[in-house]
Amino acid sequence: MTEIPLDAVAYQPPPPYASEKVDADVLGENERWPTAEEEQTWVRMADRIPTAAFLVIVTEFCERFTYYGASGIFNNYISNGYKVPGSSPGAINGGKQMATGLINFFQFFCYICPIFGAIVADQWLGKYKTILVFACIYLVGNLILTLTSIPASIRAGGALPGLVVSMIIIGLGTGGIKPNVSPMVAEQYTRTRPFVRRLKSGKEVLIDRDATIQSMFNWFYWSINLGSLSAIATSELEHNVDFWPAYLLPTLMFVVCIFVFWLGRNRYIRNPPTGSILLRAASCLATGVRQSRAAKRSGQQILNDAGVKVNWMEYAKPSNMINPPASPVAWDDSFVDELRRTLKACKVFIFYPVYWLCFGQITNTLISQAGEMNSGGVPNDIMQNIDPLFLIIFIPIFDKALYPGLRRCGLDFGPILRIFIGFVLAAIAMAYAAIVQHLVYSSGPYYDHPGSQHNDISAAIQIPAYALIAWSEIFASITGLEYAYTKAPQSMKSIVMSIFLFMNCGGAILAFCFNPISTDPYLVKNFAIAGGLMGVFAFLFYACFYKYDRKG
Structure with a gap:
């Protein structure tokens, strides 16, 4: 938290602190309401994250550890044969197109189910019970995936049907968790008015709800990416041991997830269901x-x-x-007015499917690209973890240094500009991936038909593509979550969050259209077309919505 010196504005005698009894029910010790001048001129800072919100963030970390640990090795599991000498690990031997198709189906299903999950929470169970019930469903899917990946099941042909069934069950479980966990994080912070807090040093800071929500979503997203590093462990287990222990690890972590979430049952602020x-x-x-x-x-x-x-x-x-x-x-009439304003705000999400198309390359075509390169004995599907590593490093830098620094300089980037920057970075990432793929095809000994073999080019050349995607997430994906929550009327937050998540389905549908060129020797076209579309849509997005930043 950055401190604001008392002489940052023209000094006026401040109102008495809460400890001097102004409004003890609202203000805490060493807190007071700001003067009009302070509210207008002081830089607004984020508050501390409540313990209840922290527990939900830890739950999300565990869930994402499970999700990415399992799905991160789907590409090899589907593409390659079981225990084939000289090849990357595998089980189903379905090839790159089957892998891309099934992974795109999984992503589509995982992001269409949140509509159902939001309805269940709003209509019947509330967010807490919905997350708990669907977490149990999720665990069943993980158990099926683990049991059907044992050697006897793979050799008997049970890997493919087991994978499909587990994908459906895990997708359903994700659908109940995803639309409810991020709003539940924000709901744990109940303060709505800006206030001044006096620190132990005697300095004062102006605490603002919007800055706090932005910070909470930054750390929420940070936990997601920390959890996604589980794919490093599962890739190593897949490569050095077998698939069943690689899937067992995230299954066990999900048991921890359920326990951590249940542990905070008496701390959470729970809004009761009021009808979908x-x-x-x-x-x-x-x-x-x-x-x-x-x-x-x-x-x-x-x-x-x-x-x-x-x-x-x-x-x-x-x-x-x-x-x-x-x-x-x-x-009533006011409900219609709120719904109309909500749908107008949601227009910004129309451009997100192209972004999710680009982002989705991390889990399929970029893994395939790495499999055609010399990785120095490192599993090819471990490369995707460069993205969350960059996010883990840079999210705190953005949250604690870059954004506060820009605000102090009077350069408070609005959400539309941040999303636009994220879109542009994603377009550049895809253009770079196309160049890398061209270099892969230009290298021997297998050129544009490497199959599961390696051409003589280092996989390290992929790193800038993952870095660009990571930076694009900070600007586009995190800001989208923040925008979805803060711009919605209180009664419409489920609608906005569901629409934002549904855009991932649009990305998966676009990815299905790319399926014919998601294999050799067409991968250069795959990346180039995705990057070109993203570049065009980025500038269309900004041309359509740049005025939204001016409106606040």
Whole structure:
């Protein structure tokens, strides 16, 4: 936390501290409300992360340890044969296209299920119980994956059906956890007003909710990437022992995940289920379509004050319905206004599928690329861990040094600019990967048909691509999570988070379209087209939404 000297602004006698009894129910010891001038001129800093939020972050670390530890070795598990001399480890012998197709299916399923998970939490169980129930489902999927990867099962042909079944069950479990865990982190911080805290040194800092939420999501994302380093351990186990211990390790970690989450049961702030906002929103939108059509057919269209026909969503308001239903609807006029503002804010997510297409190359085509290069005896699928390593190093630097430093200089980068920078970095990463792939194909002895063999080129040349992707995540992915939470009205946060996560499905669908060129000798085209699309969409994104930063 950066300290602000008292003489940073023109001095005024401050209001008394909470210890002097202003509002003991809201302010803590050595805290006070800021003056108007302080609130306008002081740099806003992040508060400490609550213990309950920290426990949820640790839970996310354990879950991501399991997810990436298992999925990080899917490419080799699917592509290569079992115990083939001179080849990378494998089990199913399905080739690169099968590996890419199944991995894209897994990613698609993992990110379409959060819609269902959000509905269950909002309609019936609440976030805490939903996470706990779906974590148990997730564990069943891990057990199936582990048991079907033992040598006897692989030789009997059980690896492929076991993998598919476990992918579906793990995807369902992820769907119940993913849309609820990040909002639950933010919900543990309950302070809404800026306040001044006096530190032990006597200095004062202005604590702000938005800066705190941004910091919490940065550390939340940091925990994700720390957990993803589990793929290093599972890759080594896969390479040096076998697949079953490689899958057993993340399975055991998920038991720890459930225990850690349960441990905080009495600390969490739990918002009770109040009915699924997603179902209510879907019904509201459908009603708007029906009522606007009815108004058009009957010639009863509504005009605004300027004499212009109103937006079709206005007809979903109970006060504007042409043919009101027999029973009262489950929303009022203000709900429609909030939903409309929410969907307008969500327009920024339309460009994310192309970004997730680029990001997804880490878990399939870049691993295949590394398998065609000389890795010095290091498993090819261990290379993907360069990305989280960079994130673990740079997220604290961005959170504690870069962003506060920019704010002190008056350069508070808005979310749209940060997302744009992330998109550009992803485009550059794909362009670089295309160049690397060209160098792979230009190297002997196997040139553009290496199969599972290695050409004479070092895999270390891949490192800049992973670094660029990592930096793009800090700007685009973390900011997207932050934007999804902070820009949504309180009642609409589940909708915004579900839409943001659903964009990953769009990326997986685009990846299916790339499947024909996701194998040799077409990988240069694969990377080049992905990078070109991302570059075009990055500038389109900024041209469409740069004004959002000005609006705040």
